[in-house]
Amino acid sequence: MDSAHPARGPGDRLTGLFWSRPKLLTALLIAPPILWLGVVYVGSLAALLLQSFYSIDEFSGVVVPEFTLKTYAELLVPSNYDVILRTVAMAAAVTLASVALAFPVAFFAARYAKGRWKAVFYLGIMLPLWSSYLVKVYAWKLILAKEGIITWAAEGIGAGNLLNAVLAIPVIGGNSLSTSYIGTFLVFVYVWLPYMILPMQASLERVPTSMLEASADLGAGGWRTFRSVILPLALPGVVAGSIFTFSLTLGDYIIPQIVGSSRFFIGQAVYSLQGTAGNIPLAAAFAVVPIVIMLVYLTVARKMGAFDAL
Amino acid sequence: MHSDARPPLGLTLAAIGGLLFLHLPIVLIFLYAFTTEDRSYQFPPPDLTTKWFGVAWNRADIWPPLYLSLRVAAISSGLALVLGTLCAAAMARARFFGRDTVSLLVVLPIALPGIITGMSLRSAFAIADIPFSTWTIVLGHATFCIVIVYNNAVARFRRLGSSMLEASADLGANSFQTFRHVILPNLGSALLAGGMLAFALSFDEVIVTTFTAGQQSTLPIWMLNELVRPRQRPVTNVVAIVVFMATFLPILAAYYLTRGGEETAGGGK
Numbered sequence: 140m141d142s143a144h145p146a147r148g149p150g151d152r153l154t155g156l157f158w159s160r161p162k163l164l165t166a167l168l169i170a171p172p173i174l175w176l177g178v179v180y181v182g183s184l185a186a187l188l189l190q191s192f193y194s195i196d197e198f199s200g201v202v203v204p205e206f207t208l209k210t211y212a213e214l215l216v217p218s219n220y221d222v223i224l225r226t227v228a229m230a231a232a233v234t235l236a237s238v239a240l241a242f243p244v245a246f247f248a249a250r251y252a253k254g255r256w257k258a259v260f261y262l263g264i265m266l267p268l269w270s271s272y273l274v275k276v277y278a279w280k281l282i283l284a285k286e287g288i289i290t291w292a293a294e295g296i297g298a299g300n301l302l303n304a305v306l307a308i309p310v311i312g313g314n315s316l317s318t319s320y321i322g323t324f325l326v327f328v329y330v331w332l333p334y335m336i337l338p339m340q341a342s343l344e345r346v347p348t349s350m351l352e353a354s355a356d357l358g359a360g361g362w363r364t365f366r367s368v369i370l371p372l373a374l375p376g377v378v379a380g381s382i383f384t385f386s387l388t389l390g391d392y393i394i395p396q397i398v399g400s401s402r403f404f405i406g407q408a409v410y411s412l413q414g415t416a417g418n419i420p421l422a423a424a425f426a427v428v429p430i431v432i433m434l435v436y437l438t439v440a441r442k443m444g445a446f447d448a449l
Numbered sequence: 450m451h452s453d454a455r456p457p458l459g460l461t462l463a464a465i466g467g468l469l470f471l472h473l474p475i476v477l478i479f480l481y482a483f484t485t486e487d488r489s490y491q492f493p494p495p496d497l498t499t500k501w502f503g504v505a506w507n508r509a510d511i512w513p514p515l516y517l518s519l520r521v522a523a524i525s526s527g528l529a530l531v532l533g534t535l536c537a538a539a540m541a542r543a544r545f546f547g548r549d550t551v552s553l554l555v556v557l558p559i560a561l562p563g564i565i566t567g568m569s570l571r572s573a574f575a576i577a578d579i580p581f582s583t584w585t586i587v588l589g590h591a592t593f594c595i596v597i598v599y600n601n602a603v604a605r606f607r608r609l610g611s612s613m614l615e616a617s618a619d620l621g622a623n624s625f626q627t628f629r630h631v632i633l634p635n636l637g638s639a640l641l642a643g644g645m646l647a648f649a650l651s652f653d654e655v656i657v658t659t660f661t662a663g664q665q666s667t668l669p670i671w672m673l674n675e676l677v678r679p680r681q682r683p684v685t686n687v688v689a690i691v692v693f694m695a696t697f698l699p700i701l702a703a704y705y706l707t708r709g710g711e712e713t714a715g716g717g718k
Contacts, residue, residue, distance in 0.1 A: 154623035161543065164624070168539035169551065172532040172595060176554050180592050183569035190572040202575075240467060247464030251456040260468070262704065267471040269646070269700045271653040273669050274693045277676060277685070278474035281481055284490035288477065291492045332471065361457075390562020393655060397676050406564045410659065413568065419575050426568040430561065 190423035202419060210420045214428065219408070223428055226405040230388035233327040234381045240328065241335040241380065248336075249343035268333035276397055279326045283398060285315035313400055323399035330394065331387050335380035342376025343369070378440045385436060389429040405429060478693065482686035490682065505687040511671065518652050518668040521583060525590035526647035530640060532591070533598025541606035558593040566593060567660030574661070581663025589657040594647035601643035601707065602636060609635050642706040645699035653696045668692060
């Protein structure tokens with residue numbers, strides 16, 4: 140402060156200091172959140188990495204705090220490797236299905252919804268996204284149960300045999316929908332769908348109408364315009380959405396635990412290993428797998444320009 | 450845009466079908482809370498009753514998890530409000546070295562699957578020998594709630610711009626007076642919205658919590674246990690409605706608080 144405004148108290152003196160050294164205030168503001176995230180989050184991630192390089196003594200069950208790659212080697216044992224493959228396959232299937240289901244909703248919301256309908260679509264996508272995850276999973280437990288609404292509806296329209304035939308398919312079928320991979324898949328798609336719709340809608344909103352008109356003027360039909368104009372321009376949004384659906388499916392353990400067969404996904408392996416089994420190093424190594432997969436995925440996605448649509 | 454074009458019928462039906470797919474399952478929870486059948490998920494319910502609300506109210510094992518969830522959500526969203534706002538203020542003030550790293554760091558806890566955040570914290574507690582407590586749950590929740598408040602606050606800061614702050618300084622206000630009389634009133638509704646969303650997110654969180662709670666039980670953990678080993682199913686349905694409303698109402702309120710701005714709440718989850 141200059142002499143025309145003499146400092147009246149500590150507040151004014153500090154203001155003068157901030158004025159002459161603006162970086163000081165920025166540093167003071169950013170310090171608490173950075174300290175928190177640095178210590179609690181980055182610190183924990185480091186602890187996770189550290190634990191994954193430890194191993195467990197097979198006889199005593201005690202964690203041996205010495206550097207080793209033994210725990211990572213255990214991931215390649217067929218039973219563990221299967222868990223990883225199963226999870227990645229499910230994540231890929233869920234992502235593809237989400238793209239197909241999300242497209243009409245995102246396209247309609249981006250192109251045709253106006254005024255009141257725009258708000259309806261916005262809330263209609265946002266509310267399921269935010270509402271309780273566990274309640275959503277639970278709702279599907281009710282829907283897919285053997286005595287539940289799907290069986291009732293299938294029998295009502297005379298498709299009971301069709302449902303049984305689907306459930307009789309080996310591997311993906313099961314005793315009822317709620318104990319089969321089909322059930323797990325449906326719940327995953329349901330729960331992550333809004334995460335696909337939103338970035339897709341954002342990128343579709345940026346496709347200029349003039350391009351669609353130009354395409355039509357040049358004689359392209361609806362399908363041709365979709366394939367050659369809309370899809371390439373919407374691709375960054377699709378990739379951005381797939382980051383969510385893929386990553387969230389890789390790391391989830393509640394859904395396959397509640398709806399699905401008893402065969403493990405990565406998340407369930409992590410949870411049971413750190414809990415009852417007490418094998419924190421192997422649990423940590425399992426948890427590193429989705430991180431590595433996502434890092435590869437993100438690198439590819441960045442090359443495709445997916446982050447402009449976030 | 451397409452002011453004259455009408456959407457193809459198939460597209461309209463598919464879009465509305467998609468919205469229904471997102472909403473109908475939740476409606477079912479409400480129906481099941483009134484069923485008289487308490488041993489299976491039979492549909493249609495044989496008969497309807499309201500007795501389960503009374504039964505749930507009198508169940509002693511529901512109240513302690515509810516209190517714990519409320520306490521954790523209150524403390525976590527409070528912490529997230531302070532840390533998220535500070536971070537947004539710093540990011541709005543200046544371009545500084547490491548800015549991109551900071552924004553990545555804020556988003557990461559919610560961008561990576563919960564199991565990684567959970568397992569990381571669990572590893573850290575094991576290494577540092579920290580016993581489970583309310584505070585271990587809060588550590589996790591506050592960490593992933595920061596981004597919610599941050600997203601709401603940073604958009605509002607951007608809209609606020611610097612001219613008002615300069616005007617305030619020209620009129621002789623010091624930094625603290627400017628904060629109290631200019632920044633806070635302008636930020637108010639965005640912070641309220643962010644705080645409520647953070648509260649909803651924390652109240653409902655289950656994945657990270659299962660790694661940081663030890664033997665403690667929050668309401669979502671109580672629900673999870675009931676799902677794995679059901680006792681009175683309709684009571685679980687009643688609790689599900691409570692959890693649903695505890696997340697639904699703050700979201701709706703946050704939407705109306707920030708409506709019309711570019712920062713409309715929820716875009717960041």
